[in-house]
Amino acid sequence: xxxxxxxxxxxxxxxxxxxxxxxxxxxxxxxxxxxxxxxxxxxxxxxxxxxxxxxxxxxxxxxxxxxxxxxxxxxxxxxxxxxxxxxxxxxxxxxxxxxxxxxxxxxxxxxxxxxxxxxxxxxxxxxxxxxxxxxxxxxxxxxxxxxxxxxxxxxxxxxxxxxxxxxxxxxxxxxxxxxxxxxxxxxxxxxxxxxxxxxxxxxxxxxxxxxxxxxxxxxxxxxxxxxxxxxxxxxxxxxxxxxxxxxxxxxxxxxxxxxxxxxxxxxxxxxxxxx
Numbered sequence: 001x002x003x004x005x006x007x008x009x010x011x012x013x014x015x016x017x018x019x020x021x022x023x024x025x026x027x028x029x030x031x032x033x034x035x036x037x038x039x040x041x042x043x044x045x046x047x048x049x050x051x052x053x054x055x056x057x058x059x060x061x062x063x064x065x066x067x068x069x070x071x072x073x074x075x076x077x078x079x080x081x082x083x084x085x086x087x088x089x090x091x092x093x094x095x096x097x098x099x100x101x102x103x104x105x106x107x108x109x110x111x112x113x114x115x116x117x118x119x120x121x122x123x124x125x126x127x128x129x130x131x132x133x134x135x136x137x138x139x140x141x142x143x144x145x146x147x148x149x150x151x152x153x154x155x156x157x158x159x160x161x162x163x164x165x166x167x168x169x170x171x172x173x174x175x176x177x178x179x180x181x182x183x184x185x186x187x188x189x190x191x192x193x194x195x196x197x198x199x200x201x202x203x204x205x206x207x208x209x210x211x212x213x214x215x216x217x218x219x220x221x222x223x224x225x226x227x228x229x230x231x232x233x234x235x236x237x238x239x240x241x242x243x244x245x246x247x248x249x250x251x252x253x254x255x256x257x258x259x260x261x262x263x264x265x266x267x268x269x270x271x272x273x274x275x
Contacts, residue, residue: 008163008168012168013172014175015040016040019040019179020040020175020178021036022039023035023036025187031078033190034075034196036177036183036196037196037203041176045064053065060166060210062102066206067203074193074199077194078137088132093131095126095202100119100122118212121218125208125221125225126209128225129205129224130201132201132229133147133150133197140192141245143200144184147176148252151173151204152170153227153255153258154211154256159171164215166210166211167211169207178249184241224256
């Protein structure tokens with residue numbers, strides 16, 4: 001069993017899928033099923049040795065701290081606030097500020113103009129992705145689909161270039177979101193809340209931004225930013241929840257897949273049959 005858990009693909013897919021599913025199925029009656037995204041993300045982070053928070057001078061340690069703190073803030077907002085669209089926008093701004101702190105060490109090493117451009121792009125990407133993902137908190141099907149598309153899109157796009165711990169964390173988010181959606185296909189709609197949406201949005205945005213320049217480019221990030229919009233595409237509301245879930249997942253995975261396709265073209269060129 002231990003040997004199986006050493007395979008990165010299992011650590012980044014089956015393990016977080018199981019963790020997300022179990023947390024959602026056991027906690028949804030307490031309206032805490034949205035912790036599925038955090039459970040899957042942390043499961044993979046622990047398995048690949050990335051679940052550490054010190055020293056806070058390292059980018060990955062900062063990223064991990066913010067990625068774990070975001071669902072906690074989302075849970076507080078669910079319990080203490082009557083969240084609306086404005087709340088999502090405010091959370092997007094807060095996430096962008098946190099991103100400046102996370103990537104500050106990397107940005108100060110760049111020339112001033114490049115640092116301003118890169119920092120501005122990261123801030124805009126994080127704010128947009130988090131705000132529009134958080135605004136899905138009242139619709140668990142669309143929220144889960146957004147997490148699925150963001151995680152799988154960023155993870156597969158990154159793996160096109162080279163395996164990395166950040167790519168595995170992105171895949172873990174997608175797999176955990178898949179477990180969250182699977183529970184809804186079995187029992188019907190469950191609460192997502194900001195505990196899921198803020199966590200998934202922050203985790204996806206920061207991990208994707210961390211892959212910028214090495215595994216991903218600005219084109220891939222721009223496509224990933226459209227995933228929360230794809231989750232808003234029309235659904236047949238009179239159809240069963242399981243069918244709505246499949247359609248919403250198709251929308252977002254297709255959008256995330258476009259980011260992976262763009263990464264493939266960027267790194268390896270167009271397939272021979274398209275040339």
